[in-house]
Amino acid sequence: MFKRKTKVSIVILSFVVYFCHQILVPDSKISFSEGRSLLAGSAWDPGELNKEQEGQCRALFKISGVYHPKNNHRSGAKSSENVPSWYTGSEFVEMAKRRVRTFLEDISRRPGGPSTQDYRSLGSDLPRLLYYRREKAESSLRGTLASSLTKSDEELVPVSRMKRPLDTQKDTEKVFFMDRFQTTDGDLPFVPCRVRRYTRTDINACFRKRLEKKKQFTMFFLGDSKIRNMVVEFLNTTSYLDYTVFRKNESWPWTVYRAMLEDEDIRFSDFEVTAASHPGLRVIFKFRRFWEWRDIDSSDEVKILKKWAEGTQPVPDLLVVGYTSWMFYTITHRLQYDPNFQLDVLDILMRVHEVVVPLLQRVADRTRVLVHADTRLRPHSQSKKPHHRLAMNAVFQDFMEDWSEMMFRFFEKFGRTRLTKRRRLVARRMPLEGGLEHMFHVVEEITSGGRPSAGFDDAPPPQRTQVDAVRDHLLPDSNGLWWWDTSLPLNMAAITECSDLHNRNLTHLPQYSDPVLRCEDHHHSGTATLHFEVHMLLNLLCNSHLAVSPRFCCS
Structure with missing residues (x-):
């Protein structure tokens, strides 16, 4: 037993010594802005902060740059009315950029790569997803919540940051979800380009063009x-x-097979899908x-x-x-x-x-x-x-x-x-x-x-x-x-929101167990994160084939 434990300790200790050596040896310390990163050639290589179009597609998936609102600003257009004013304010934008740059500089000097806490820090900059629709006359604290959203005759306040409990049925009826596109317009502080939300027409056009070439x-x-x-x-x-789903020697419409996934034998099996x-x-x-x-x-x-x-x-x-x-x-x-x-x-x-x-x-x-x-x-x-x-x-x-x-x-x-x-x-x-x-x-x-x-x-x-x-x-x-x-900061933001709801004794809300946040699931992402990931994939597949604006990733 002692020999086995010693063997494990030596295996782990060798990696610890290697990473400590990379950190402590002066010759290994390289400035983030000059020279070659310690992570060059790896999945965590931050690369250049200001890459042009060629690097923007990879940056859609790997955190490697800072969002540039000036370069991606939509001339003559306003942000969605659901996007919090603080999220697009110059003060927050500069703060978020500094945080992302600090993240990139830290991991460029840290051979071990980013940690969960690093991703949690980036996720803390994102707006919440669960809101309470409150009439303006209902509150004497109007204007005191920096994260509230404003409409003509109501305020939308994040439920996880409310000052009073939601006890009545009338209260719970005023609680609702918004998705990441509604609250960010597809702009993330740690992605240097905008994520485009795809419509049915655009998706059809995309796959049609791809299948014309192949x-x-x-x-x-x-x-x-x-x-x-x-x-x-x-x-x-x-x-x-x-869609038609094929599993083994049988086939079903997707709407039917989707319901069948509740069965454990089917849930853990392979399948192939084609589109008529x-x-x-x-x-x-x-x-x-x-x-x-x-x-x-x-x-x-x-x-x-x-x-x-x-x-x-x-x-x-x-x-x-x-x-x-x-x-x-x-x-x-x-x-x-x-x-x-x-x-x-x-x-x-x-x-x-x-x-x-x-x-x-x-x-x-x-x-x-x-x-x-x-x-x-x-x-x-x-x-x-x-x-x-x-x-x-x-x-x-x-x-x-x-x-x-x-x-x-x-x-x-x-x-x-x-x-x-x-x-x-x-x-x-x-x-x-x-x-x-x-x-x-x-x-x-x-x-x-x-x-x-x-x-x-x-x-x-x-x-x-x-x-x-x-x-x-x-x-x-x-x-x-x-x-x-x-997408990991998106996942961390949803986890933080679930924890806030739990700490405020709001687990009785039906939204707490809703698939959007999936707060009662131990480690699967909710559909809010998954939906944004799907559109990230669509940006990769389609943007260059549909000649979208250069402000979008993978254009």
């Missing part, structure tokens, strides 16, 4: 329930495209947990990535990947009676990233790859099930997510050429007397000669060249895979 257009989503929820929101947002209105459009979802820690190389998800990386199977036009949660949730149970239980979840996370990240890099050399940051825990979720809430709080700790993303960043930066010995658990059987057997596990090292080559090439394959006059941001570039963390 007979088949495939979007592939690979991951757990968080990625599935994004697919569901995408299909709900574009449900008028007359746009033949050739395919949306594929494969539910994969990324939890085969004993021999991750033999897992189905790694086999899928390996085929794309090696070119033995055509790549999709867009790949969205997300994983981590199931490793947190199930590994402790699966290891409970295992002799290697003390190896701990952190070591297993590192092993999985060591295999998966280099493969994603190779796939990103052939198509656009978005890796979705894992959403964070709601500390007051499952309040009606205290035992379940305690279990979730123990598993989905912020520091676990931060460790996972730090390991992702490490292997994203060094995975291609890093020469190291990987390990895997292998089952062995020992014959006993009386024809019995004793099964046990040993750690087997995969040496350089026996290690799978996928993901460890010294150099990536050449990039595809673009011959079309229209820039297509789905074509791969030298940036490799794109880390998607710009």
Whole structure:
């Protein structure tokens, strides 16, 4: 037991020493505004703050710049009447810009990348989503709430910041949701360009133009329930495209299959979607947990990535990947009676990233790859099930997510050429007397000669060249895979709003358990965040093909 604990300590200590060395050695300290960032070439490389159009599409997904209201101002047009006046005021804009610049400067000097607290800080700048419609004559505090919205004869006040409780039925009837587009106009302090809200007409035009150039257009989503929820929101947002869902050898209209997702067997299964209105459009979802820690190389998800990386199977036009949660949730149970239980979840996370990240890099050399940051825990979720809430709080700790993303960043930066010995658990059987057997596990090292080559090439394959006059941001570039963390502050803002409602004893409101915020769910994003993510994807897919204004991302 002592030897195993010592071995784990050495593994973790080596990474701690490495990151401390990068921070403390004077030669490693590089100014943010000059020279090359410590994170150059990684998912967290902040790059240049003032990149032109080429960098604005990647900045839609990876926090790497500050919003420029002057460059994106709509001449002759006003912001939506629902956008708080303080959100567009010069004082707040300058404060938000300073906060984002501080965020970028900090992570440029911090090899470990941003933490949950960093994202929470950015999310605190966003307007709330749940409001109370109050008549002006109803309050003597008119003008004292800096975050209130004003109309002709009423004020809209964030429920989580109200001074008095909402007790009567009449009060609760005045509570309602607004979405992120209503309260921000698509302008986020940590995204240098505006996110466009897509209409039905524009979405139809977008897919029609894409299918004119290519007979088949495939979007592939690979991951757990968080990625599935994004697919569901995408299909709900574009449900008028007359989708048909195929699962195994059966098919259903999307409206029917959507209701079937309540069944657990169906919820955890794969499906493919086609659109009758746009033949050739395919949306594929494969539910994969990324939890085969004993021999991750033999897992189905790694086999899928390996085929794309090696070119033995055509790549999709867009790949969205997300994983981590199931490793947190199930590994402790699966290891409970295992002799290697003390190896701990952190070591297993590192092993999985060591295999998966280099493969994603190779796939990103052939198509656009978005890796979705894992959403964070709601500390007051499952309040009606205290035992379940305690279990979730123990598993989905912020520091676990931060460790996972730090390991992702490490292997994203060094995975291609890093020469190291990987390990895997292998089952062995020992014959006993009386024809019995004793099964046990040993750690087997995969040496350089026996290690799978996928993901460890010294150099990536050449990039595809673009011959079309229209820039297509789905074509791969030298940036490799794109880390998607710009929606994480949105998720953190929703978590903070749920916590405020809980602290003010407002959990009785029906909106508290509504899917918009999903306050009673331990770590899945609400539809408010998912809906904004869907439009971020539509901006990536469509903006350059519809010749939208340069103020929008990916134009």
